[in-house]
Every structure is written in structure tokens, then in C-alpha cells.
Amino acid sequence: MIKKLILLTSLVSVTLFAQVKSNVEVPYISYEIKMGKGFDAVNANCLMCHSFGYIINQGPQSRDFWDKKINKMIKDFKAPIDAKNHKIILNYLYKHYGNGKLK
Numbered sequence: 538m539i540k541k542l543i544l545l546t547s548l549v550s551v552t553l554f555a556q557v558k559s560n561v562e563v564p565y566i567s568y569e570i571k572m573g574k575g576f577d578a579v580n581a582n583c584l585m586c587h588s589f590g591y592i593i594n595q596g597p598q599s600r601d602f603w604d605k606k607i608n609k610m611i612k613d614f615k616a617p618i619d620a621k622n623h624k625i626i627l628n629y630l631y632k633h634y635g636n637g638k639l640k
């Protein structure tokens with residue numbers, strides 16, 4: 538029984554090894570979390586459902602875009618975000634991940 542297990546494990550690792558050896562490229566996307574005023578609010582209000590990368594994956598966007606996204610989270614997904622935090626998060630996202638446009 539133990540011998541069988543060992544054989545099985547080594548088979549599994551051989552397969553894994555073969556996969557790593559082949560030319561598969563795993564995309565690695567790095568993203569920078571910009572610390573600063575407002576990040577605490579993002580941390581407390583946005584990251585219980587998805588990662589930070591999921592948010593800034595959108596790329597630089599307008600203030601209006603971020604405003605609508607926060608509204609979408611509140612309306613569609615029932616994110617418990619009050620008006621005060623909405624504003625703090627919006628300012629944060631626009632400052633660090635904005636494209637300079639209001640609309």
C-alpha cells in the first residue's frame with residue numbers, strides 16, 4: 538500500500554515537472570497599491586468581496602467612472618458603504634487611479 542502511494546506521488550510530481558518544463562507562460566500581472574489618504578477606507582469597504590487588483594484592473598479612469606462603480610457596488614451587490622466613505626474612496630481612486638478627466 539505504501540509502495541503504491543509512493544509510486545503515485547512520484548507519478549504526480551513527474552507530470553507537474555513536465556508541465557513546468559514545457560513552454561507555458563503564466564501571465565504575471567503586478568499592480569501597485571498606492572498607500573495614502575483614503576486607502577484605509579478602501580481596505581475596510583471594498584476588499585471584503587474582492588481583491589484590490591480587481592478594482593484597479595480597470596486602468597486609469599475618470600472620476601465619474603469610479604463614482605458609478607462605487608454606486609454599482611452599493612446598489613447591485615449591497616456593499617455597506619456610507620456617503621462619507623463613498624466620498625473618501627472616490628477621492629482616493631481618482632487621485633491614484635484617475636485619468637485626469639471628470640467625466
Ligand code: HEC
Pocket residue numbers: 579582583584585586587591592593595606607609610614615616617618626
Ligand atoms: C458586497 C461585495 C462587494 C463590495 C463590498 C465591493 N464590491 Fe466591487 N464587485 C463585487 C462583485 C460581486 C463584482 C463582480 C461583478 C461582475 O463580475 O460583474 C465586483 C466588481 C468590481 C469591479 C470590476 C468592474 C465591474 O463593474 O464589475 C470594480 C472596479 C469594483 N468591483 C470596485 C469596487 C470598489 C471601489 C469597492 C469599494 C467602494 C467595491 N468594489 C466593493 C462585489 C463587491
